[in-house]
Amino acid sequence: MPPFLYIFLGALAVVSALGVIIQRNPIHSLLALIATLMTVAILFIGEDAVVVGFLQIIVYAGAIMVLFLFVIWLLNLQVETGPTGHLALKFFGSLAAALLATELFFILAPPHLQVKFTHEPVGYGSLASLAGKLFTDYLVAFEVTSVLLLAAVVGSVALARRLPGTDDPRAARKAAS
Amino acid sequence: MTIELIAGAIKAILMILAGLSLSLFLLYFERKGSALIQDRIGSNRATITGLGKRMGMPNLGIINTSIADPIKMFTKEDFIPAGADKFLHTLAPFLSLFPVMITFVVIPFGDTISIAGHRIGLEAANLNAGALYLLATIGLGVYGAALAGWSSNNRWALLGGIRATAQMISYELAMGLAIVSVIMTFGTLNLQEIVRGQGGVWFGFLPRWAIFTQPLAFLLLLVAGAAESKRIPFDLPESESELIQGYFIEYSGGKQAVFMLTDFAEQALVAMLLTTFFLGGWQIPWLMRDGFHLPGGAFLALPALAVSLMGVVAFLVKVVLLCMFLGMVRWTLPRFRYDQLMRLGWKGLVPLGLFNVLVTAFVVVATGRVQ
Numbered sequence: 410m411p412p413f414l415y416i417f418l419g420a421l422a423v424v425s426a427l428g429v430i431i432q433r434n435p436i437h438s439l440l441a442l443i444a445t446l447m448t449v450a451i452l453f454i455g456e457d458a459v460v461v462g463f464l465q466i467i468v469y470a471g472a473i474m475v476l477f478l479f480v481i482w483l484l485n486l487q488v489e490t491g492p493t494g495h496l497a498l499k500f501f502g503s504l505a506a507a508l509l510a511t512e513l514f515f516i517l518a519p520p521h522l523q524v525k526f527t528h529e530p531v532g533y534g535s536l537a538s539l540a541g542k543l544f545t546d547y548l549v550a551f552e553v554t555s556v557l558l559l560a561a562v563v564g565s566v567a568l569a570r571r572l573p574g575t576d577d578p579r580a581a582r583k584a585a586s
Numbered sequence: 587m588t589i590e591l592i593a594g595a596i597k598a599i600l601m602i603l604a605g606l607s608l609s610l611f612l613l614y615f616e617r618k619g620s621a622l623i624q625d626r627i628g629s630n631r632a633t634i635t636g637l638g639k640r641m642g643m644p645n646l647g648i649i650n651t652s653i654a655d656p657i658k659m660f661t662k663e664d665f666i667p668a669g670a671d672k673f674l675h676t677l678a679p680f681l682s683l684f685p686v687m688i689t690f691v692v693i694p695f696g697d698t699i700s701i702a703g704h705r706i707g708l709e710a711a712n713l714n715a716g717a718l719y720l721l722a723t724i725g726l727g728v729y730g731a732a733l734a735g736w737s738s739n740n741r742w743a744l745l746g747g748i749r750a751t752a753q754m755i756s757y758e759l760a761m762g763l764a765i766v767s768v769i770m771t772f773g774t775l776n777l778q779e780i781v782r783g784q785g786g787v788w789f790g791f792l793p794r795w796a797i798f799t800q801p802l803a804f805l806l807l808l809v810a811g812a813a814e815s816k817r818i819p820f821d822l823p824e825s826e827s828e829l830i831q832g833y834f835i836e837y838s839g840g841k842q843a844v845f846m847l848t849d850f851a852e853q854a855l856v857a858m859l860l861t862t863f864f865l866g867g868w869q870i871p872w873l874m875r876d877g878f879h880l881p882g883g884a885f886l887a888l889p890a891l892a893v894s895l896m897g898v899v900a901f902l903v904k905v906v907l908l909c910m911f912l913g914m915v916r917w918t919l920p921r922f923r924y925d926q927l928m929r930l931g932w933k934g935l936v937p938l939g940l941f942n943v944l945v946t947a948f949v950v951v952a953t954g955r956v957q
Contacts, residue, residue, distance in 0.1 A: 436674070436736060443729070463718035471725025475755055478732055482748065536715060536775060 410455030418455070422448040435486040439477055446470045458534035589704055598691045598710040604902075605690040608857075608909060609850035614651045615913045616850075623917045662839035667739055670836065674737035679837065679844035682730020686851045689723040692716045693858045694778040696868045696898040697875075699891065708868070708898060709778055716777040717769055720859070721762055724814065728754045730848065731816070731823060731833045738836035746832025749924070750816065750823035756931035757813035757820075763939025764806035767946040768796055768863045781867030785874075791881035793871040797864040802942045804864045806935055811856030812912060813931070816849055819919040822927060857908035865904050868897035 425448065428441030446469045453462030532538060543551050621628025629650035633639055666675055696708030713719050728751055735747015769775055772783040786794045797804045813820040824832035834845045861867055872879050875893060878886040888896075922930070 434671075436671075436733070440674075440733075459715045460718065463715055463722050466722035467718070467725050471722065471728070471758075472755065475728055475732070475751055478736075478751065479748075482736065482744075536718075 410452075415452070415455065418448050418452050422452070433488045435481045435488075436478075439474060439481065442477075443470050443474050446474070453534075456534075457529075457531065460534055460536045460539050462534075590706075593704075593706050594710060597706075597708070601690045601693065601695065601710045602687055604695070605687065605851050605854055606847075608854035608905065609847055610652055611906065612850040612853055612909055612913060613655070613846075614648065615910060616916075617651045617655075618647045619910070619913055620917045623914065656843065659843040660840045664839040664841060665836070667836045669739040671737040671739070674733050675836070676841070678730050678734035678737060679834075679841040679848075680730075681733060682727065682848045683844050683851065685723045685726040685730075686848055686855055689720060689855055690858070692719050692777055693862055694781050694867055695901045697894050699894040707778065708894070712778055713776065715775050717765055717775040717780075720777075721758075721765065724761070725758060727814070727852070730845075734837070734845070735823075735833035738833075740836050742829045742831075743833050743835045746823045746825075746829045746835070749829075750833055753816070753820065753822060753927060753931075754814060756928065757810040757935070760806050760931060760935035760939050761810040761814060763936065763943055764803040764810065765863065767800055767803045767939075767942045770943070770946045770950055771796060771799060773950075777862055777867075781862060781869060784866040785869050787872065787881075793866060793869065795864060795866040795869070800864065800942070800946070802938060804860070806939050806942070807856075807860060807863065809930075810935060811859060812915065813927075815852035815856055815912075817853060817912070818916045819922050820927065821921060822924055825921060853912050854905070854909055857905045857912060860908055861901060861904045865908075868901040870896060870900045873897075 422445055425441045425444035429438050429445060432438040432441060446465060450462040450465040450470065453459075453465060618628045620626075629647035630645040632647075632649040632654040633645065634649055634653075639645065666672055691710035692713055694707075694709035694712075698705050698707045700706070711719075731750035731754070732747045735743045735745070735750065738744070768780065772780045774780060774783070780796075784793070784795050788794055788798075792798060816823050822832075823829075824834075829835070834842055837845060872881065873888075873893060873896065875890060877888040877893070878884075880886070
């Protein structure tokens with residue numbers, strides 16, 4: 410990826426990420442988040458991590474953000490006016506920001522403090538190499554994760570299920586147990 | 587390098603123009619083809635010179651649909667309702683058209699041709715992860731309809747937007763599963779390779795098109811694709827009789843035209859996907875690189891350039907025929923009820939798609955085509 414494109418996309422990602430927290434309207438924040446995810450995905454693709462980039466667009470920008478949209482609609486979130494957030498949220502937020510700043514320091518720091526980067530071979534991000542790793546070295550972890558996700562799906566369906574004749578999901582759960 | 591860049595740009599523009607022209611053709615078919623199906627006359631008024639009328643020729647309505655209609659659309663007042671989110675209301679039509687337009691560039695429309703020593707592949711972008719690109723861009727198509735519905739400050743529009751979102755998310759899954767089984771059959775994500783894999787014949791006469799090995803996936807992609815393009819029988823987001831016009835009820839003039847264009851372009855895209863994945867793309871039955879090898883053993887030699895150009899024509903013919911088929915479906919079937927739509931998607935298509943992927947996996951392993 411040529412440097413000017415990298416800088417342009419990086420700047421775009423930072424600006425849209427700022428938009429996520431600056432916008433007062435939740436839908437505008439969501440759009441800014443989608444723009445951030447898209448630009449980061451394009452950066453991934455430009456750095457040869459093709460599958461990760463496309464999966465980010467398919468899963469995050471294409472599906473999870475739609476869920477966010479639904480949540481915003483269903484909760485009928487309005488434009489924020491006053492300051493928000495609990496003290497605990499602010500505390501953990503500052504902690505995360507401090508961690509990020511430390512990481513940035515070690516990447517941009519004087520040479521003797523710098524993190525050493527290794528150059529990955531060409532095609533390390535292709536589907537073939539990713540699938541090869543996933544289905545040999547990390548097979549157990551991969552399969553266990555899929556079982557975990559299945560359990561989550563079954564659990565949420567069981568919680569939301571309503572038996573015919575009952576309107577209260579809790580009554581339905583009692584009847585089912 | 588520069589030659590390839592220029593060729594790539596030309597091919598991308600050609601492909602987008604092809605998508606737009608097909609949309610125009612679909613608009614024409616919508617007006618005049620529906621008249622044919624329903625035994626009406628259809629649009630037959632507008633002429634430019636009036637010459638054909640004086641000579642007693644029948645008016646085919648081409649001026650009506652391709653010139654008069656768009657001019658009418660784009661000269662109408664562009665209206666933004668009070669209380670609407672002005673920025674998103676303006677952005678939404680383009681957000682819905684953009685993903686469709688950029689999807690056209692990965693569709694292979696022909697074999698490689700050699701011009702002046704340069705080998706040029708007839709696809710605008712030959713991506714190794716082409717199928718992933720498709721799924722990514724199609725997934726982004728949701729936002730146009732969803733945000734149009736939300737930003738209009740209208741209940742019908744919001745209902746239409748929510749319906750569009752739910753419907754497209756549900757049917758994307760079936761679409762993805764259908765595409766996954768084709769990918770497994772050919773062992774590649776590259777669309778050009780998938781089309782190449784459909785060359786040749788079985789038993790000496792049957793073309794190796796994926797529709798013969800994956801008929802179920804073809805049906806899945808056909809139904810899911812029709813649902814993605816939001817046309818009847820899947821037009822619940824628009825449904826004229828209950829939501830009046832659904833998510834774009836508050837749009838007029840050019841922006842409404844862009845929404846309609848999106849629907850037609852999506853229909854054209856679905857036809858292109860079906861052609862690429864299942865009907866052999868630019869492959870012509872029994873046509874090899876050197877000419878026709880007919881089943882009886884007859885052989886007809888052809889120059890290489892002619893073979894390539896015939897491939898492009900074959901791709902277009904297949905796409906236009908499928909477009910007309912989708913249009914005929916649209917004018918034949920009534921609209922689904924909402925619960926029927928969801929049941930068909932989640933209890934019909936998704937389990938069938940999973941079953942198809944499972945069977946495909948067993949067959950692929952059993953025939954030993956795994957590296």
